[in-house]
Amino acid sequence: MxxxxxxxxxxxxxxxxxxxxxxxxxxxxxxxxxxxxxxxxxxxxxxxxxxxxxxxxxxTREPPQPIRVVAETPVSATLDGGDRVGYLVGIRALELAVAKAGAHGIALVGARNTWYTGMFSYYLEKAAAAGLAGMIAGSGPAVVAPHGGTEGRFGTNPIAFGFPAAPAPVIWDIGTSAVMYGEVVLKARLGEKLEPGQAYDAGGAPTLDPTAALAGAFGVWGGHKGSGLALVVQLLGMLSGAGAAPEGISDCGFLMLLIDPAALTDADDYRRRVTEFAASVRATTPVEGGSAIRVPFDRSAACREETLRRGTIxxxxxxxxxxxxxxxx
The missing domain is CATH 1.10.1530.10 (Malate/L-lactate/L-sulpholactate dehydrogenase, four-helix barrel)
Structure with missing residues (x-):
C-alpha cells in the first residue's frame, strides 16, 4: 500500500x-x-x-457531448448526459433538483446517457444540508442475475434515501447486488478473490474469480426480496429514458426526487423530530455481546472524521x- x-x-x-x-x-x-x-x-x-x-x-472513440436539458417543467427535468462521467451529470441534476424543490416544494430530475455516478449518499448529503429529504435510484448494464438465475438482467442498481438531521443526516444508501461493480473491478486489479455466493462465470457456475465474474454475472442482494427491489430500481432508472440493458459501461439511468419538508409540515420541527428519532434508534439496547446500534450514515461520518484527523489514506x-x-x- x-x-x-x-x-x-x-x-x-x-x-x-x-x-x-x-x-x-x-x-x-x-x-x-x-x-x-x-x-x-x-x-x-x-x-x-x-x-x-x-x-x-x-x-471510447466518440468524444463526449455537453450535458443537456432535454425536457423540463417547473418541478422536473430530464438530462442527456452526453456520455459524460456521472459525477458531473449527478451534480448538475442535484443543482437543478435543489433549485426546483426550493421554489416549488418538490423536484424530480432524471438523467440518461451517463456512467459511474458514484455514491448516491454524496448527493443526498448535500441535499440534506439544504434542508431537503430525498431519494435517488439508478439503473445500469445487465450485470446482476435475478434471484435463482445466473445471467445478468439488472444493474447493480443502487438506491438511497436521505433526511435532514443533526449533527449528520440520516442516509441509507445500498446497492441491490451481492457485490458492487467497483469492488469486483478492484479485486481483479489486485488479484484478489470474491466471497462465495457473490458471482457466476459466463457458463453460470459459481466463481470466486473477479475476472470471470465480470464476464458472467453478479448475484443479487437479499434473495427474492432484494431481487424484486433490484427490478423496481431498474424501472425507476429507466424513467429517465435509459436503456433496459445498455452495452458496456454506458447509459446508466439516474432518478432523483427531492422534497422540501416545508411543503408538508414545519421544516425545523421535522428536522428536530428526525434527529430525536435517530437518537432513540441509537439508544436501543443491543443483543447480548453486540455492539452499539448505529443509524445509517453513522459509520461513514465517523470514518470520514477519523480519516480527516489522520490526514492520510x-x-x-x-x-x-x-x-x-x-x-x-
Missing part, C-alpha cells in the same frame, strides 16, 4: 482527470467525490475508480502506479 496525504491524493486525481480531457473545474468535481469515498473507507469507489474513468475515456500500489502513469501520459 502507498500512503498519500489527502492533498496529494486529490492532486493525483485532478491531474489524471485533466489529462483525459476534463476541464479543471470538472476534474475538481470528480476528485472531490472520489476523495470522499476514500475518506469514508470505500476504496473501491475512490482512487481506484479514477483508473477506471481513465480507461473508459481512452477506450492508504491506496493500493497498483492503483497509485496506474494514476501516476496516466498523469504523465
Amino acid at each position: 502507498t500512503t498519500l496525504t489527502l492533498s496529494d491524493a486529490r492532486a493525483l486525481v485532478v491531474v489524471a482527470m485533466t489529462g483525459t480531457g476534463h476541464t479543471p473545474d470538472e476534474a475538481a468535481i470528480i476528485a472531490d467525490h472520489l476523495l470522499d469515498c476514500e475518506l469514508r473507507g470505500l476504496s473501491f469507489g475512490g482512487l481506484a475508480r479514477a483508473v477506471s474513468i481513465v480507461e473508459r475515456v481512452r477506450a 492508504d491506496v493500493a500500489d497498483t492503483v497509485v502506479a496506474a494514476l501516476r502513469k496516466a498523469a504523465h501520459e
Whole structure:
C-alpha cells in the first residue's frame, strides 16, 4: 500500500482527470467525490475508480457531448448526459433538483446517457444540508442475475434515501447486488478473490474469480426480496429514458426526487423530530455481546472524521502506479 496525504491524493486525481480531457473545474468535481469515498473507507469507489474513468475515456472513440436539458417543467427535468462521467451529470441534476424543490416544494430530475455516478449518499448529503429529504435510484448494464438465475438482467442498481438531521443526516444508501461493480473491478486489479455466493462465470457456475465474474454475472442482494427491489430500481432508472440493458459501461439511468419538508409540515420541527428519532434508534439496547446500534450514515461520518484527523489514506500500489502513469501520459 502507498500512503498519500489527502492533498496529494486529490492532486493525483485532478491531474489524471485533466489529462483525459476534463476541464479543471470538472476534474475538481470528480476528485472531490472520489476523495470522499476514500475518506469514508470505500476504496473501491475512490482512487481506484479514477483508473477506471481513465480507461473508459481512452477506450471510447466518440468524444463526449455537453450535458443537456432535454425536457423540463417547473418541478422536473430530464438530462442527456452526453456520455459524460456521472459525477458531473449527478451534480448538475442535484443543482437543478435543489433549485426546483426550493421554489416549488418538490423536484424530480432524471438523467440518461451517463456512467459511474458514484455514491448516491454524496448527493443526498448535500441535499440534506439544504434542508431537503430525498431519494435517488439508478439503473445500469445487465450485470446482476435475478434471484435463482445466473445471467445478468439488472444493474447493480443502487438506491438511497436521505433526511435532514443533526449533527449528520440520516442516509441509507445500498446497492441491490451481492457485490458492487467497483469492488469486483478492484479485486481483479489486485488479484484478489470474491466471497462465495457473490458471482457466476459466463457458463453460470459459481466463481470466486473477479475476472470471470465480470464476464458472467453478479448475484443479487437479499434473495427474492432484494431481487424484486433490484427490478423496481431498474424501472425507476429507466424513467429517465435509459436503456433496459445498455452495452458496456454506458447509459446508466439516474432518478432523483427531492422534497422540501416545508411543503408538508414545519421544516425545523421535522428536522428536530428526525434527529430525536435517530437518537432513540441509537439508544436501543443491543443483543447480548453486540455492539452499539448505529443509524445509517453513522459509520461513514465517523470514518470520514477519523480519516480527516489522520490526514492520510492508504491506496493500493497498483492503483497509485496506474494514476501516476496516466498523469504523465
